[in-house]
Amino acid sequence: MESQTMACHYYPPCPQPHLTIGSSKHTDPFCLTILLQDHNQGLQVRNHDRWVDMPKSAQGALVVNVGDFLQLITNDKFKSVEHRVVAQSSTTRSSVACFFGPGSENKYRLYGPAKELVLLGGDHVEPVYREVHLVEFLDYFKSNGSPLSHFKLS
Numbered sequence: 001m002e003s004q005t006m007a008c009h010y011y012p013p014c015p016q017p018h019l020t021i022g023s024s025k026h027t028d029p030f031c032l033t034i035l036l037q038d039h040n041q042g043l044q045v046r047n048h049d050r051w052v053d054m055p056k057s058a059q060g061a062l063v064v065n066v067g068d069f070l071q072l073i074t075n076d077k078f079k080s081v082e083h084r085v086v087a088q089s090s091t092t093r094s095s096v097a098c099f100f101g102p103g104s105e106n107k108y109r110l111y112g113p114a115k116e117l118v119l120l121g122g123d124h125v126e127p128v129y130r131e132v133h134l135v136e137f138l139d140y141f142k143s144n145g146s147p148l149s150h151f152k153l154s
């Protein structure tokens, strides 16, 4: 993976947490996100139609998220996960997220499900997604959120 971006987050306490959002629901765009969080909770992941609290991390533990681009190139073998951060009434939260994915020098390169995964030992597995230029994938993400359903083959 050639590109790395880092986002540092600070969520202040909010006396009425139900009236605000820490970070709205989203999937991460690239391949992997490595997240370092402090000991305060707030991160939730979507499991079917339920939001599940991520347990407190052991000190120094890292959370690894699969992103949409990895789901596309693995033909759904690895699934990205929807997540969000909810505000807390009396504690702050800090986190550092590092995103790993293909570099911008590949923005006009076509990516699709890996050939090795759609031709498994001579058996043909239908590709779930069409090939897409990296720039198109990321532009779609910026404007609309997760691009996976948009590039899905019907």
Ligand SMILES: O=C(O)CCC(=O)C(=O)O
Residues within 6 Å of the ligand: 007, 009, 023, 028, 035, 037, 043, 083, 085, 094, 095, 097
């Ligand atoms: O602050 C967090 O724990 C999550 C941050 C996050 O989801 C992101 O930066 O994409």
Ligand SMILES: [Fe+2]
Residues within 6 Å of the ligand: 026, 027, 028, 033, 083
């Ligand atoms: Fe995220």
